[in-house]
Amino acid sequence: MKKQPDQTPECGLGRALAVIKGKWKPSLIWELHQRPIRFGELKRRLPGITEKVLFEQLRQLEVDGIVHREVYDELPARVEYSLTTFGAGLNAAVHELAEWGKRLPSPTSAVAERPPLPEGVIRVSRGVRLHDSTS
């Protein structure tokens, strides 16, 4: 895992984000937040995920105490995943953030390009314009 920046020791945000870091983890937590689901059904519910990644992310959530893994010794094999009480707390803690996210326009930045500046004009973000000495 990539080293995270030092943070104020009393702030748990870094650790919380580390736990949900993973492309499918938020969806997994959401899927499990009401009832246990088996491996195969999770796979069907998350179209596009591969078995490898599904297993990896479930395993990480399990290690972090978010998810419980129950093995039933049957044939064919059957394994059910569920949220722990601790994990349910995470699901709740995330709610406010999700609400905030609704105010966002769908396509978020990340790789957006800065538009080319018109000649002779320096643009400032809130719309202020400073004309340079040549104008």
Place this chain on the structure above:
Amino acid sequence: MKKQPDQTPECGLGRALAVIKGKWKPSLIWELHQRPIRFGELKRRLPGITEKVLFEQLRQLEVDGIVHREVYDELPARVEYSLTTFGAGLNAAVHELAEWGKRLPSPTSAVAERPPLPEGVIRVSRGVRLHDSTS
């Protein structure tokens, strides 16, 4: 940017997480949550960040409407970054998650190894043991 899984349309969590996705973004938002700070001071406050990455992540936050960038036409150059009102909302929305994170043991999983299983025993996560037919 990597494609995110389909989500329930009315849930903003994915978009919210996209906005804070970036190694230094949570720290940046925290640093700016009270007063405007210049580029150079931010760099000093986040030991280990490079100018390239600092600029990139500030730019993305700006595009997403979290951060405001104010250019003062002086010499030497001076640029101040601050949280927008919208960005302040994000800072608040994240609070509950940070609280939850405090209950976590510091080193989070991600790459944890599954311990080698002792011969003849199948381990299940909550400590239940199923002995196989050879025992």
Place this chain on the structure above:
DNA sequence: CAGTATCCAACTCGATACTG
């Protein structure tokens, strides 16, 4: 001071195929 430009290593995730 506040960027920009290159180059590159690490990490995540997906494709695919195989096993108990």
Place this chain on the structure above:
DNA sequence: CAGTATCGAGTTGGATACTG
């Protein structure tokens, strides 16, 4: 069914050096 193993592409962030 529920994993495991292997390989490779894409993305992120760090090192370094240069500019208005």
